[in-house]
Amino acid sequence: MLRFRSAMVAVGVVAVIFSSAQPGISQTTDTTAGGGNAPRALVHDHAAAVESALRALVDSKSLSSGQIGVAVLDLGTGHLLAASNEHIALNPASNAKILTAGAALSLLHGDHRYETMLFGTLKDGEISGNLTIRGDGDPSLTTTDLVSMVEELRTRGVRRISGDIVVDQHFFDGETTPPAFEQQPNEWASFRAPVAAVSLNENTLQMTVRPTSPGQPAHVTFDPPGFIDQDGTVSTSESGDSVGLALAGSGKRMTAKISGSVGADAKLIRYQRRVEDPTLLAGFALKAALDRAGIKVQGEVKEGTVTKGTSLVSHSSRPLSELLYEVGKNSNNFYAEMVLKSLGGEKKARPARSKDGADVVTDWLQKIGAYENGMIVKNGSGLFDSNRVTAQSIVLILRQMALDPTVAAEFRAQLAIGGVDGTLHKRFRQADVKRLVRAKTGTLEDVASLSGYIEGPPGKSALAFSIIINKIPGKVSAGRAAIDRFVRATVAYAHGRAPEKGGGPVEEEKSAD
Numbered sequence: 001m002l003r004f005r006s007a008m009v010a011v012g013v014v015a016v017i018f019s020s021a022q023p024g025i026s027q028t029t030d031t032t033a034g035g036g037n038a039p040r041a042l043v044h045d046h047a048a049a050v051e052s053a054l055r056a057l058v059d060s061k062s063l064s065s066g067q068i069g070v071a072v073l074d075l076g077t078g079h080l081l082a083a084s085n086e087h088i089a090l091n092p093a094s095n096a097k098i099l100t101a102g103a104a105l106s107l108l109h110g111d112h113r114y115e116t117m118l119f120g121t122l123k124d125g126e127i128s129g130n131l132t133i134r135g136d137g138d139p140s141l142t143t144t145d146l147v148s149m150v151e152e153l154r155t156r157g158v159r160r161i162s163g164d165i166v167v168d169q170h171f172f173d174g175e176t177t178p179p180a181f182e183q184q185p186n187e188w189a190s191f192r193a194p195v196a197a198v199s200l201n202e203n204t205l206q207m208t209v210r211p212t213s214p215g216q217p218a219h220v221t222f223d224p225p226g227f228i229d230q231d232g233t234v235s236t237s238e239s240g241d242s243v244g245l246a247l248a249g250s251g252k253r254m255t256a257k258i259s260g261s262v263g264a265d266a267k268l269i270r271y272q273r274r275v276e277d278p279t280l281l282a283g284f285a286l287k288a289a290l291d292r293a294g295i296k297v298q299g300e301v302k303e304g305t306v307t308k309g310t311s312l313v314s315h316s317s318r319p320l321s322e323l324l325y326e327v328g329k330n331s332n333n334f335y336a337e338m339v340l341k342s343l344g345g346e347k348k349a350r351p352a353r354s355k356d357g358a359d360v361v362t363d364w365l366q367k368i369g370a371y372e373n374g375m376i377v378k379n380g381s382g383l384f385d386s387n388r389v390t391a392q393s394i395v396l397i398l399r400q401m402a403l404d405p406t407v408a409a410e411f412r413a414q415l416a417i418g419g420v421d422g423t424l425h426k427r428f429r430q431a432d433v434k435r436l437v438r439a440k441t442g443t444l445e446d447v448a449s450l451s452g453y454i455e456g457p458p459g460k461s462a463l464a465f466s467i468i469i470n471k472i473p474g475k476v477s478a479g480r481a482a483i484d485r486f487v488r489a490t491v492a493y494a495h496g497r498a499p500e501k502g503g504g505p506v507e508e509e510k511s512a513d
Helices: 047-058 093-106 143-155 282-290 321-330 333-347 354-365 391-404 410-412 477-492
Strands: 002-004 068-074 080-084 115-120 131-135 166-167 204-210 217-222 228-234 233-237 244-250 252-259 261-263 269-274 301-303 310-316 437-444 447-454 461-469
Touching: 047 068, 047 080, 047 269, 047 477, 068 391, 080 391, 093 333, 093 354, 093 391, 093 410, 093 437, 093 447, 115 143, 115 261, 131 282, 143 282, 143 310, 166 282, 204 252, 217 228, 244 269, 282 301, 321 333, 321 410, 333 354, 391 410, 391 461, 437 477, 447 477, 461 477
Parallel strands: 131 166, 166 301, 228 252, 233 261
Antiparallel strands: 002 080, 068 080, 068 461, 115 131, 115 310, 204 217, 204 269, 244 252, 437 447, 447 461
């Protein structure tokens, strides 16, 4: 079913009208043209071009076996301007991050910060008993942050810790694998990293290989430090790189089996992999940082809780509004899953569970009138076969966020800008569309999606749009190219000009969607 809404084709078309009296959007009863609630839309000579572009998208031979949901909505009036299968629940891929970011900003607010603290009892330069690190889900904590926290301990005179390094993970439950991530258990790429209340470096390991002299072992280091037992070597050769890296569990730590060679003229080579169990990752890194700072640790690294002592050092994350740049612009799955789970802990129950976070998002969708039958929210990133969302629901979310002055600017800012940054930096680079599209991309093996805003000219409302394509045969690039052609035509429509001919090539999106 394909429909295009404009005053030129209004007779006999069923219209859906939305109230713009308040940020939440309520759907009224269907009416037909001629009644008092007939839809208004941007009207000019090029309106037919969008209708043609939508028909071309839906009827594309390259997408003949696919499922396509489309909705374009005028933010000013709330009128649905163009639609096809907008109520069909489809796999949105990383467009699910729109739900995560929207709920997080609305419920936690943009100034929310995550806290990581060190607890202990300090007297005369010694922490008697344990030094405990506790966190509430900061997705951005790094080795550098731990080093800064250790340096603060040094300035307070700490020279020795008589007990253990304890990692308190109890703000989250013990399930470190986000929902649906179990579908690819043997995937070691960083985009499938696990989650924990105290996480470090996005729960990934980075191996850096630096060549030395031909015939000599290369210099190999791991970050975070202290977590990896190294097995094997990488040699330095005259030329060519063929480095091997295989990770395996080693109790609560990991073993890295390395092999191969690196050319003497090579620059630094870096490899990034996820960890299997993040529970003690930050603890081992903290112990290594203490050792390097000359602070002697008597005990071991273990899991536990804060039992006594006071907060000695506290680290605050950047505000949530800034952290969400990783979610929207860079499609970071780890950040999205951490934010979703922390939503569960902040707004429902503790320890936080991913399911509770998903329930909080679903409840928020129902509250703002953007929930539709068939929708499923399981994880926050959209990775794998997990969520089901409608194009209609997404444009309603986009309008809700645009109409709420407390979140509108922050939500829009975390979306990728066409032709400029994030996962859209190579798309919409043509002069007549550059910077006019702010959107979230989505890509899986047979899914392509794009949802966001099309900026209008001065004095005109922006448009919210959502395009979700499932079951794409062959390369997903065909779906992305079709999406981009439709979006360019809609930009031209919004700005009152004829759409460009052809539209140019669409480059492959390099992201972890």
